[in-house]
Amino acid sequence: xxxxxxxxxxxxxxxxxxxxxxxxxxxxxxxxxxxxxxxxxxxxxxxxxxxxxxxxxxxxxxxxxxxxxxxxxxxxxxxxxxxxxxxxxxxxxxxxxxxxxxxxxxxxxxxxxxxxxxxxxxxxxxxxxxxxxxxxxxxxxxxxxxxxxxxxxxxxxxxxxxxxxxxxxxxxxxxxxxxxxxxxxxxxxxxxxxxxxxxxxxxxxxxxxxxxxxxxxxxxxxxxxxxxxxxxxxxxxxxxxxxxxxxxxxxxxxxxxxxxxxxxxxxxxxxxxxxxxxxxxxxxxxxxxxxxxxxxxxxxxxxxxxxxxxx
Amino acid sequence: xxxxxxxxxxxxxxxxxxxxxxxxxxxxxxxxxxxxxxxxxxxxxxxxxxxxxxxxxxxxxxxxxxxxxxxxxxxxxxxxxxxxxxxxxxxxxxxxxxxxxxxxxxxxxxxxxxxxxxxxxxxxxxxxxxxxxxxxxxxxxxxxxxxxxxxxxxxxxxxxxxxxxxxxxxxxxxxxxxxxxxxxxxxxxxxxxxxxxxxxxxxxxxxxxxxxxxxxxxxxxxxxxxxxxxxxxxxxxxxxxxxxxxxxxxxxxxxxxxxxxxxxxxxxxxxxx
Amino acid sequence: xxxxxxxxxxxxxxxxxxxxxxxxxxxxxxxxxxxxxxxxxxxxxxxxxxxxxxxxxxxxxxxxxxxxxxxxxxxxxxxxxxxxxxxxxxxxxxxxxxxxxxxxxxxxxxxxxxxxxxxxxxxxxxxxxxxxxxxxxxxxxxxxxxxxxxxxxxxxxxxxxxxxxxxxxxxxxxxxxxxxxxxxxxxxxxxxxxxxxxxxxxxxxxxxxxxxxxxxxxxxxxxxxxxxxxxxxxxxxxxxxxxxxxxxxxxxxxxxxxxxxxxxxxxxxxxxxxxxxxxxxxxxxxxxxxxxxxxxxxxxxxxxxxxxxxxxxxxxxxxxxxxxxxxxxxxxxxxxxxxxxxxxxxxxxxxxxxxxxxxxxxxxxxxxxxxxxxxxxxxx
Numbered sequence: 001x002x003x004x005x006x007x008x009x010x011x012x013x014x015x016x017x018x019x020x021x022x023x024x025x026x027x028x029x030x031x032x033x034x035x036x037x038x039x040x041x042x043x044x045x046x047x048x049x050x051x052x053x054x055x056x057x058x059x060x061x062x063x064x065x066x067x068x069x070x071x072x073x074x075x076x077x078x079x080x081x082x083x084x085x086x087x088x089x090x091x092x093x094x095x096x097x098x099x100x101x102x103x104x105x106x107x108x109x110x111x112x113x114x115x116x117x118x119x120x121x122x123x124x125x126x127x128x129x130x131x132x133x134x135x136x137x138x139x140x141x142x143x144x145x146x147x148x149x150x151x152x153x154x155x156x157x158x159x160x161x162x163x164x165x166x167x168x169x170x171x172x173x174x175x176x177x178x179x180x181x182x183x184x185x186x187x188x189x190x191x192x193x194x195x196x197x198x199x200x201x202x203x204x205x206x207x208x209x210x211x212x213x214x215x216x217x218x219x220x221x222x223x224x225x226x227x228x229x230x231x232x233x234x235x236x237x238x239x240x241x242x243x244x245x246x247x248x249x250x251x252x253x254x255x256x257x258x259x260x261x262x263x264x265x266x267x268x269x270x271x272x273x274x275x276x277x278x279x280x281x282x283x284x285x286x287x288x289x290x291x292x293x294x295x296x297x298x299x300x301x302x303x304x305x306x307x308x309x310x311x
Numbered sequence: 312x313x314x315x316x317x318x319x320x321x322x323x324x325x326x327x328x329x330x331x332x333x334x335x336x337x338x339x340x341x342x343x344x345x346x347x348x349x350x351x352x353x354x355x356x357x358x359x360x361x362x363x364x365x366x367x368x369x370x371x372x373x374x375x376x377x378x379x380x381x382x383x384x385x386x387x388x389x390x391x392x393x394x395x396x397x398x399x400x401x402x403x404x405x406x407x408x409x410x411x412x413x414x415x416x417x418x419x420x421x422x423x424x425x426x427x428x429x430x431x432x433x434x435x436x437x438x439x440x441x442x443x444x445x446x447x448x449x450x451x452x453x454x455x456x457x458x459x460x461x462x463x464x465x466x467x468x469x470x471x472x473x474x475x476x477x478x479x480x481x482x483x484x485x486x487x488x489x490x491x492x493x494x495x496x497x498x499x500x501x502x503x504x505x506x507x508x509x510x511x512x513x514x515x516x517x518x519x520x521x522x523x524x525x526x527x528x529x530x531x532x533x534x535x536x537x538x539x540x541x542x543x544x545x546x547x548x549x550x551x552x553x554x555x556x557x558x559x560x561x562x563x564x565x566x567x568x569x570x571x572x573x574x575x576x577x578x579x580x581x582x583x584x
Numbered sequence: 585x586x587x588x589x590x591x592x593x594x595x596x597x598x599x600x601x602x603x604x605x606x607x608x609x610x611x612x613x614x615x616x617x618x619x620x621x622x623x624x625x626x627x628x629x630x631x632x633x634x635x636x637x638x639x640x641x642x643x644x645x646x647x648x649x650x651x652x653x654x655x656x657x658x659x660x661x662x663x664x665x666x667x668x669x670x671x672x673x674x675x676x677x678x679x680x681x682x683x684x685x686x687x688x689x690x691x692x693x694x695x696x697x698x699x700x701x702x703x704x705x706x707x708x709x710x711x712x713x714x715x716x717x718x719x720x721x722x723x724x725x726x727x728x729x730x731x732x733x734x735x736x737x738x739x740x741x742x743x744x745x746x747x748x749x750x751x752x753x754x755x756x757x758x759x760x761x762x763x764x765x766x767x768x769x770x771x772x773x774x775x776x777x778x779x780x781x782x783x784x785x786x787x788x789x790x791x792x793x794x795x796x797x798x799x800x801x802x803x804x805x806x807x808x809x810x811x812x813x814x815x816x817x818x819x820x821x822x823x824x825x826x827x828x829x830x831x832x833x834x835x836x837x838x839x840x841x842x843x844x845x846x847x848x849x850x851x852x853x854x855x856x857x858x859x860x861x862x863x864x865x866x867x868x869x870x871x872x873x874x875x876x877x878x879x880x881x882x883x884x885x886x887x888x889x890x891x892x893x894x895x896x897x898x899x900x901x902x903x904x905x906x907x908x909x910x911x912x913x914x915x916x917x918x919x920x921x922x923x924x925x926x927x928x929x930x931x932x933x934x935x936x937x938x939x940x941x942x943x944x945x946x947x948x949x950x951x952x953x954x955x956x957x958x959x960x961x962x963x964x
Contacts, residue, residue, distance in 0.1 A: 034404035037397045038464060039416065045457040046423045052434030111329065119323040127568050128334040134567035135337060136518045138538040139556040143340045146549055153352040153549075155339065189333065197575040235579045246427045249520030253539050267429040267521070275525060280433050287430035298425035477669035480636050485683035485734070486657030495682075499673045 050291070056284035063278035076285035086286070088261045089269035090293075092176060096183065096265055097244045103184040104240060105233060108191025112229075113221060115192070116199050126196070133189040137249040144182045145171065145254045175255045175263035182250055187243075191236045198232035199225065241297055245290075266290050337560075344553035351549035366554035376555065379537035383559075385448050386533055387516035390455035391509050394463045397456075399505075402467035403493070407479065417468065420461040428458075428521050439526060448531045451523060455516040463512050466577030470504030471497070507573035510566045517563050534559040586647055586660070586737030586770045587612050588633065593642035595628055595794075602628050604794040605642070610738075610772065610787075615764050618774045619781040620791035621817070626774045627742055629791070633772065634663050634740055646737065657683075662731035663740040666747065668723045670715040670730075676702075677711040680730045701732040704766065721752045728760075732767065741773040745780065757783055778818050782806070790814050800948070807945035812936040815865050821894060821905045823865045823930075830860045837942065838931060840864060843899075844878030844921070849929040851939040862939075865930035868894065868905040873912065877923030879904070883916050895920070 057076055062068045080086050115126055132140065148155050149170035157167045170178040202225065210224050246267045251257055257264035257272065264272070270290060274283030331338075343351050345362035370376050405413050435454070436445070444450030474497065482496045498505070520535040527536055538559060541552045567574075588610040595603035603625045610616050618626040631637040633644060635656030643650050651659050670679050677698055678685075684694045702708045705725045715723055724744060731739055741760075745753045761784055764771055775781055781788050782802045790797040790805065790813075798810045802818075809815035815823050831839040831846050833853030839846050840862065849864070856862070871879075881897030881904050893912045897904040897920070906922055914920060931939045 031404045031408055031410060034400040034408075035416065038401035038420070038460060041397060041457060042420055042423050042460060046426060049431035049434040049438075050426070052437070053431055056433055114322070114326055114329070117322050117326070119319055119326050121323070121327065125326050125330040129330040130571065131334055131337055131564055131568075134514060134518075134564045135560050136520070136535055136538065136556075136563070138520050138535045139340075139560055140336070142538060142541060142552060143336050143556065146552065147339055147343060148336060153356075155356055158356055185333070185336070193571060194575050194579060197572065232579065239578065242424055246429055246521065248429075249524065249535065249539070252520070252524060267427065270429040270432065271525070274433055274436070280437070284433050287427075287433060290427045291430040294425050294427045294430070298422055475667060475669065477665045477667045478671060480656075481663070481665060481669035481730075482671070482682070483636070483656050484634060484661070484663050485730075486686045487682075491686055495686075496671060500671075 053284045053287045053291070056280050057288050059281050059284075061280040061284075063280060065278075072281055076281045077288075080282060080285045080289070085261055085264070085269065086289070089264050089266045092261075092263065093245065093265040093267075093293075095176060096180060096247060097241065099180045100183045100187055100244055101237060101240055103180070104188040104191045105236060107184075107188045108195050108236070109226075109229065109233070111188070111192045112195035112199050113225065115196055130189040130193045132186050133193065135186065137186065138253050140186055141182055141250040141253045144178075144185070149178060171255050172259055175259065179247075179250055179254065179263055182254070183244070183247060187240055190240070194236050195229055195232055198229055202228045245294055245297065266293070337564075340553045341557050342553075343549055344557045346550050346553075348548065348550045351553070366550035367558075369551055370555045370558065376537065379532060379534050380558070382448060382451075382527075382531055383517055383533035383535075386451045386455060386531070387513045389448070389452045390459065390516050391463075391512040393452065393456040394460050394512055395467075395505070395509055398460060398463040398467055402464050402471050403497070405464075405468050406471035406474075407476075417465065420464055424461050432525060436525065444526075446527045446530045446532070451526060451531055451533070454522050454526065455519060458519070458522070459512045459515055462515070462578075463508055466508040466511065467501075467505065469577050470501050470508070473504075474500055503573060504577070507570035508577055510570045511574050511577065514563050514566055588738060588770065588772070589643070589645045589648075590629075590633075591643040591645070593629070593632065593644065594640045595625070595632060595637065596640040602794050603632070606791075606794075606796055608789060608796070608799065610770060613768055613770055615761075615771045615773065615784060615786045616789060617781040617785035617787070618772065618789045618791055619776065619778055619817070620797075622776055624791040625794040626776075626791050630663075630740055630742055630772060630774045633738075634661055635659050636663075657686075660737040661740055662734045662736035662738075663742065664724075664727045664731050664744045666743040668715075668727040668744075668747075670723055670726055672715050675712050675714055676707060676718070676726050676729075679715065679726055680733045682730070683734045697733050697735075698729075701729045704732065704763070705729045720748050721756065724748060724756060725759075728763070737770065739767075739769055739771040741771065743775055744773075745775070746777075753780075760784060778820065782818070788818075790817060792817075801950065803945060803950060804948040807948055808938075808941060809930065810938050812863060812865065812932045812938070815930055815932070815938065819867055821868045821907065823867050824871070824904050825932075826864045826866075826902055827861055828864045830856055830858055830862055832858055833860070838862070838939070840931070842878040843880065847878060847926050847929075849926050849931055850942045851931050852942060853939065856933075856939070861934070863932040863934075865932060866924050866928065868907040870928040871904070871906040871922050871924050873906070873908055873914075873920055874923035875921050877921040879923065880919065880921045883914055883918045883920060886914070886916055897922075 058072055058074075060068045060070050060072045060075070111129065115122070115129065119125075146154070151157055151167055151169040156170070160167045168174070206224055206228075207220060210220050215223065247265060248267045248271065251263055251265065251268045252271075255263040257268045261269075266286070267290070270283050270286040273279050273286055277283075342358075344366050345364070346357070346360055347363055347365060350357050350360050405417060439445045439450050442450075444453070478500070479492060479496060482492050487495065517533075518535065520539070523533050523535045524539060527533070534555075538552070538556055541548065541555075588608075590606055590608040593603055593606045594601060606629060608616075618629060620626050628637060632639050635651075635654065639652050644652055646659065646661075671682065674682065677695070680698045680701060681689075681694045684697060689697075698711070699708070702711060705728060707722075707725055707729055710718060710722060710726070715726065718726065724747075727744070744760075745756050748756060757780060760773075764784075773780075773784065782805075785802055787799060788802055788805055789799050792813055798805060798814045800808070805814060805818045809818060812825070816825070828840040828842065830853075831841055833839070833856035835852055835854045837848050837850045838853040838856060839848050879899070881899035881902075883895050884898050884903075885896040887894040887896075888910070891910045893908050893910055895904075895906045895908055895912070895914065897906060904922075927943070930941075933939065
């Protein structure tokens with residue numbers, strides 16, 4: 001009799017809305033004209049380099065030695081896959097991404113709860129705490145390297161001396177940890193920024209209802225706040241993942257991947273192959289591996305985004 | 312003192328403590344920028360000193376600093392402008408003339424962001440070399456435009472979708488054609504959203520360091536590359552590095568602070584308001 | 585001068601028909617209300633008239649001209665949206681004058697027309713404000729003003745009062761009726777509220793599931809609903825229904841069996857035979873407490889409104905609503921007897937269709953306009 005599904009059709013995806021308008025040119029042609037430039041550009045940007053990377057990865061191709069050429073078959077891949085350096089780099093990539101995600105999401109959530117409370121000068125304190133996200137990665141990394149973690153003149157060294165602790169030479173004794181600290185410093189504010197905004201949309205009535213039901217602050221955090229933040233946290237994880245998988249500048253200006261391979265991630269590994277060894281074929285094979293890795297993440301990621309869109 | 316007041320004071324102490332620790336590296340950098348090179352490396356670190364503009368003067372005096380800064384400005388604003396021009400019609404059609412394919416197209420656009428730059432570094436490098444785009448403003452502008460296009464389309468789409476359909480329909484009843492609809496209704500209504508989308512794109516381009524380090528050497532190198540050049544002669548020019556860094560991040564920090572609210576909404580595809 | 589004809593209008597949304605062939609004739613200066621439950625297609629129908637939705641098949645004509653392919657702005661219509669749809673970044677004056685600005689009307693002339701409309705709606709002091717600085721009622725008036733400025737041949741209102749609180753809604757209802765008189769224009773009004781429909785319409789179009797159930801004056805719909813749906817939809821509280829068995833039927837009337845004795849309803853009973861089951865419909869206000877009455881029930885809920893009291897009764901499976909005098913002394917759980925005047929009863933066949941009354945109610949052909957004419961002549 002009454003069809004409750006009818007009005008919501010307008011809100012759903014995939015509803016052909018073309019019929020909606022009359023007295024106007026509508027439909028496929030108009031959309032093609034409007035979306036064409038963006039779609040074409042991105043298509044080119046994706047397909048051309050992707051195709052070339054795939055092609056190169058099966059070629060012998062060295063920039064400084066044109067004598068090396070021809071079809072390589074799987075040689076580049078076997079060479080790469082049997083190179084322990086690749087696996088070190090992969091391991092470092094996962095460690096870096098995993099740790100930074102854990103630190104920034106957990107820290108960001110806790111800080112979001114803290115900065116949601118009423119206190120004096122809240123507005124300014126919030127601005128200060130999100131600032132690192134906007135700092136250029138090269139700047140952030142250099143400031144940490146030279147002025148904070150420097151074993152002689154750094155603030156940390158001075159603090160250690162003051163407390164009578166041994167001075168740590170951060171970048172030679174724990175290079176990956178140092179980079180994780182720096183990258184977390186940049187990305188925790190991002191998580192905080194998103195989660196703080198999300199927390200503000202939490203319905204006060206819900207919290208008050210929970211309080212009436214006898215929930216303490218911890219129970220409220222666990223049963224009300226955290227579920228409310230679930231969606232925002234998944235978005236944070238997705239976005240951070242995109243950027244963290246290809247961290248480059250921080251390594252470039254601090255450790256240059258060293259000592260040895262201790263702080264080389266996949267991105268830096270390919271960079272070494274490509275622009276320092278001039279091995280286009282090998283670098284491309286590495287690129288293909290990076291793309292496969294990213295796509296495994298992407299499948300999970302796109303799904304989550306799509307789910308977020310539907311609700 | 313009543314307990315709520317005590318609680319508030321404790322919270323203030325805790326939150327400000329954390330805020331200051333997180334902000335400390337930036338604060339220390341700004342401070343170092345006003346030191347002499349000698350004071351900059353002094354142990355113990357000097358908190359009170361006679362501020363000097365020597366670092367800034369020296370940075371500004373180096374002709375190439377201005378070149379780097381100009382490159383950053385041209386490239387980040389240029390790529391943003393291009394991205395907006397391409398993205399606005401696309402976002403408009405997706406938001407107001409959606410079809411079955413719209414969702415797919417949007418997700419596909421986002422998926423191009425998943426392509427790690429390292430994966431396509433080689434072909435892009437070689438293509439640029441062959442087309443003479445290596446170390447050119449145009450080359451980097453194009454790369455940044457393409458890099459940010461998906462996010463720009465997404466954010467604009469989110470903001471456009473927020474406009475009640477009724478308002479545009481009222482405009483059509485009042486006789487507005489497409490052009491007038493865009494000029495008189497859509498643009499004024501979404502200006503804050505477009506502005507923050509643009510600013511985010513500027514921020515991302517300004518801070519980008521993978522392509523700028525790999526595709527430029529000197530002529531078109533932006534500030535990220537300039538700052539990175541300080542990494543080798545270790546410990547020599549801390550005051551100057553700090554001064555240059557402060558100059559490089561100050562405008563972006565202010566943009567970021569200004570647009571944080573809108574940015575969150577756009578960045579999370581409207582999932583977080 | 586503006587008349588509107590809909591000729592077998594159909595709207596198809598990707599395979600689902602939401603309007604399934606609607607015919608309608610709107611006379612000049614008529615106030616026509618589309619009413620129906622949500623999802624019945626009334627808003628879609630209005631949007632098709634406005635030109636915001638295309639028409640899958642059928643013709644829409646204004647003053648005899650087919651306008652299916654004319655753009656919304658060129659149909660000479662103005663629409664007031666449910667959400668008001670004011671342009672948030674423009675002042676009230678710019679909102680009202682936007683259509684003129686697009687039509688390249690000179691500034692002075694524009695201002696004059698906006699002022700004229702503002703005067704009608706007492707909006708003059710608000711002309712420089714932005715919509716967000718206005719109350720709901722004021723926004724509503726600006727939306728109406730924006731329509732007036734266009735000087736349309738037909739006004740379209742899409743549930744314009746649904747966002748207002750109850751008191752304001754009554755006030756705006758009166759104001760709209762006054763406006764109709766003052767502007768002397770054709771108006772089409774969509775609502776799901778049958779009280780709005782009854783109070784404002786010259787002609788009500790009851791829609792359900794994309795089809796017209798009945799078209800008629802408010803009194804006609806009230807006294808002569810053509811089927812059970814319309815009978816239940818028009819009138820508040822809702823009409824009571826009871827399945828009854830026919831004792832005897834003829835073209836002079838039908839005798840039906842009630843628990844406390846038979847009763848003769850004066851409807852045309854041709855084609856009905858004794859033993860058939862029909863549905864008897866009686867409006868709550870036509871039931872009266874009567875110790876000798878043929879019907880009985882136990883009071884479940886009492887709603888005292890002051891002037892009248894609604895009694896909710898239960899008897900076996902059947903439930904009744906009875907509107908009684910305000911001073912009725914009964915309490916919940918009391919057993920009461922009640923009766924009704926058989927001439928106010930309605931009988932419906934199994935498929936919901938009503939049997940024709942033998943006597944037409946004297947007021948059914950009166951519409952609001954005639955109310956007006958007679959009261960004006962009374963005053964002279």
